[in-house]
Amino acid sequence: MAQHHIISIDDALAPETRFDAIIDVRSPAEFAEDHLPGALNWPVLDNQERHEVGLLYAQSPFEARKMGAALVARNIARHLETHAKALPKHWQPLVYCWRGGQRSGAMNWFLGQVGFRSRQLHGGYKAYRARVRHDLDRLPASLQFTVLCGRTGSGKTRLLQGLADQGAQVLDLEALAAHRGSVLGALPGCPQPSQKGFDSLVWQQLRLLDPARPIFVESESRKVGQLRVPEVLHERMRLQGRCIWIDMPTDGRVQLLLEDYAHFCADPEQFCALLNKLVTLRGRERVSQWQSQARVGRWAEVFAALMLEHYDPGYERSLLGHYPQLAQAPRMALADAAPASIADAARRLLAA
Secondary structure (H helix, E strand, C coil), rough: CCCCHCCCHHHHCCCCCCCEEECCCCCCHHHCCCCCCCCCCCCCCHHHHHHHHHHHHHHCHHHHHHHHHHHHHHHHHHCCCCCCCCCCCCCEEEEEEECCCHHHHHHHHHHHHHCCCCEEEEEEHHHHHHHHHHEEEEHHHHCCCCCCCCCCCCCCHHHHHHHHHCCHHHHEEHHHHECCCCCCCCEEEECCCCHHHHHHHHHHHHHCCCCCCCEEECCCCEECCECCCCCCHHHHHHHHHHHEEEECHHHHHHHHHHHHHHHHHHHHHHHHHHHHHHHHHHHHHHHHHHHHHHHHHCCCHHHHHHHHHHCCCCCCHHHHHHCHHHHHEEEEEEECCHHHHHHHHHHHHHHH
């Protein structure tokens, strides 16, 4: 293949480089775990086909290549018939597979033979993943974080959203992780991404941030649900972040939790199952009391008890251990999480 049809990851990600599409030819399972931002999945082998070719390869590489070539050719033909009919000759895609080898090479060749201005990513997804890991270790050092701290239900996430609405730079790790960060924090109908997928989402956000302006972020622990916050980013937030403590009265916090966790009202048994994870910490008797309250719809009482008896004890002390600057942090009062209160607090923060 002509060398000018192959492009490096650095050139592919350069600001001046433009592609009309990014085509990931890996299997759907590989694509689902992680992929280049904005990529489309045109698999040249589906999950089962890739598995069967791999098994055959262990017995006979030659027979596996014959089988794989036939499958790849048929699948590429199907993609051309399905996706490429209306595309103009000057269409310029970037094509990649796992290592920039045979799968993307085959697709790139076919597209080139048609007349499209196709390019193949040298090193494939592995080169992209190496770039993500490198940047996640490098980019946080140039960024200045303002860390919103506060007890559970104090409105930190809504304040982040309010700041974003007023043009502030915001890094919402819980939104990227699809999780609110607590034992109850899974979002209904929205599974968390893979760790690699989460890394990619964080990497995308960090690349867009202006180091000359502050970035607002929540005081996350090392994990959000099942996902790890990139270590260098978390260390930068903890040790160099400017902390602000957010206060909200108990009744306002309870109301916020009633709104954020309203989905449990339709499925109290799911809520009760999650509470079982607290038995070791709070005892079977107390957890059973909370579960009984939930089953009869006494949600305000349950959330108030969880806040005061489970989340709040030791929370500030634990946070001080992770965020040493919190001891000198200014405090901001929020009466409640109503939109007007959030907007006012965001304006005050940006004016400070």
